[in-house]
Amino acid sequence: MEDTVLAEPSESFRPKIGSVTLSVLTAIYILVVANHTFWTRAFGYLSSAPVAFAAFVIGISTLTIAALTTFSVKYLTKPALIFFLMVAVVSSWFTDQFGVIIDKEMIRNAAVTTQAESAHLITLSFLLHILLAGVLPSLFIIWVRVVHKPFLKKFVWNMAVIVPCLGITIAAGLGFSQTYASVGRLHKDLMLTLNPFVPIGSAARFAFASEDDRYIVRRPLGTDAHQRTASANGKPRVTIIVAGETGRAQNFSLGGYPRETNPEMKARGVIYYKNSTSCGTSTAVSLPCMYSVYPRADYTHRKGLETDNLTDILGHAKVDVEWWDNDTGSYGVANRIPYRFLPDAADPRFCTDGECLDTVLLDKLGDWLSNVKSDSVLVLHQLGSHGPAYYRRYPDDFRRFTPDCRTPEFGACKPEEVVNAYDNTILFTDHVVAKVIDNLKKHQDRISASMLYVSDHGES
Template sequence: MPEILKNIHRKIFTSNLQITHFALLVSLLNLVFFHFPFFGFVLNNADYKSFIGIVLIISLIIAVLLVNAFVFYLMLFLSRYLGKFLLVLSFLISAAAVYFINTYHVIIDENVVGSVFNTTYEETSVFLSFTLILYIFLLGVIPSIYIIRTKIKKDTWKHFLVTSSLTLLFIGLLVIANANSLPWFHKNYKQLQGLMAPWSYTISTCQFYSHKHRSDKKEILLPDATIKDDEKAVVVLVIGESARKQNFSLYGYGKNTNPLLSQVPNLSHFPATSCNTYTTATLKCILRHDDTDDLYEILPNYLYRNNVEVVWRTTNTGEPPIHIEKYQTRNSLMKYCKGGGCNYDEILLTGLKEQILASKRNKVLIILHTSISHGPIYSKKYPPRFEIFKPVCNRVEPAECSREELFNAYDNTIVYTDYILYNIIEDLKQLSEYKSAMIYISDHGESLGEKDIYMHGLPMSIAPKEQYEIPFIVWVSEGSKELKTDEILCQNYVFHSVLNFLHIESPVYNEKMNIFK
């Protein structure tokens, strides 16, 4: 038996393989390990019983195998060492990517890549699980050892040109053979790209950095604003995280997740939709005056530049560049906070009333960027005393929990949100010199297993309503403002409503997107 194992080891690792054979073998491993979700999507969305559908599926299998093999071959021909390094890197990343696709049913697009690059270690660490490690070891580490140890023969330029030409010609013939399926490809392009390793994260990373480079350019300043009176006014804008409208009892949810807010006078709630399903994009929608990709000045920067006291407090990430003096994180607030709540989002309330009273300006905007309902382990986002609904899900893979456990854990985050908003309102009630408003809006919603989808981040073209139907809750102090009765709001309403409440005149102000009478 030891001799047999030695022979197998010798044949696998010590024999010199042609680059073409090695590239095809690695591409086959890539196909088998990482493309089950891809072909699962194809089978669910193509007519595999028809002749055209059969041709499509067979062609896709061959195309995925050949395209990856050609790229791998090209890398190894140019540099065997660099090619092997890139192959190892792609297998390790693909192993993690397919875990998240299988576990959370995400599509690896620019949104997901942006969330990865904008997250913190604390947020990332909650995803660590034995299953993830197993995926990386079995599908990433083991094939990487084979890639590193296998010896490859050098190839000639003549053989390279012949091989490349024949491969590209065959791929071209496959495209021609599937000309009738081009509308299907166009319709499902985003999903297909987002499930194909290693192109899902490779292309999306390039798109992310391309857009990031563009967004890092100097923002376009808005026309100067004018403060119309000396009356003291304050708005506390609370930006929620992953809070979906369906689970707020204010909107008719069966469980009482808003026991405090439901008793508050002068409180209104509106149905609303987010402009996207991930934080980076939706924050821009909340803070900009219009739904545009142009790099216009955002609300906190604009008001700070026009002599409004602006404070930004955050326990979250994914924020656009904030150009104000008082930008406060969890770490900077921790030294002033006391009690068990300091480890949770109520740390954002530390000394809030006192900070407003200490302001030397009459107009004040406070922005609290929370992280309360962010998954996957919702039960870690609130203090133990807020575990009202039991039993709860404590697993990193939500699909392993029952529907009741998952919803209970998530609903407890909404109860905790209710408590925080109630305390903000109670603080504002004590500011008798100020006309006050509290505006709460979530960045996006959250999927809790509907259609086997979890969390958020799907492209808007295929995102379920759970990921974009959000709460928009407003409280105003007695005698300050009355509210309109709009049907469905969007996130851009925030910019213009804040300007209206603070009595700030601006050329970009849009009365149609103001919630106050």
């Protein structure tokens, strides 16, 4: 009599599915659920060529199916599919909600962000999105029983899917190559929103680049820098650089914005420079570039690390330089000068939940100025207009533009409420900069003072 193996009761409720079938279904799910921005842009850019758009959809779909089917291997299928699924779902939230392109520099930003900053992005809507679009489908993948063929048959079966899919992708690309080339030249952002492949590729490039960064040898620059003349009146020369955060030029009334967002600086007669541009749209790029010797077109992260920056050269010239930070760090700019990260003090007058209002930068400024004995430069790095929690960047006294969005979830607010909140951040920055000017004026009997405000980048 043959032995009989009975399935556990719970096993009988677990449907069987082939590994290739599961891979194809996961690919289709990712394309439909986690690529809204990608398909929206593709349709917009190819709307004048509907047949080319249809071929594009087919080509991208078959390419994705081929890619996921490659991982249809015993012991690898489920972990790989869940990984691709979760990366796509998480990435799609930031791409769809904020228009973020998850390139290498965005990965760098995420890697160095503070806990307080990242907390504003972990909203109820985000968690619900991850649960419904990511966790539940992943649990389904875990639950089903995947049927695997013997290795040789599996290889043949996988290739029977992968090769035709790649053939269709190539045929679709070649059939409309001129159209795609033209669209690609005009709209380089299209393929940068394809999930999950672009985020995974960006993370890999960041990891390799970070490994290379460990072996960078910094090249001294300007070691012969010196002060050509002493102060004419014998007073120490003091410059304060207010490094702004996410200050959009379009919203500065000094530059013509119809709302009065800079009343205090206007009253102090500041000089406003209209033709300034940033090196990038993220602090990790724009801040170190601002202090480097390179123009925007030549700057790279590696060049920034391997070359002395402005603070180093000032040090070579025997100028005392300090950096006070109320943002997320100096991104390497202040590695070789005295540095203070003000949120660490958690001063309850200014700080809540690991973040501080920019007035914390003013608290010890008077004492510092009173003790200056030689030519000095002080950098005050603002939290400024850092989003998406704009409402956390200013106190109630500066809620001048209302109703203002009181949540980091922009989708819960009207566009005008988001703009009101952002404009309030610029109004508060105006106040902080004006107070820096006032502090310098109070000490002008003993120092020769100047001040420069410049934001690292704007905001979309």
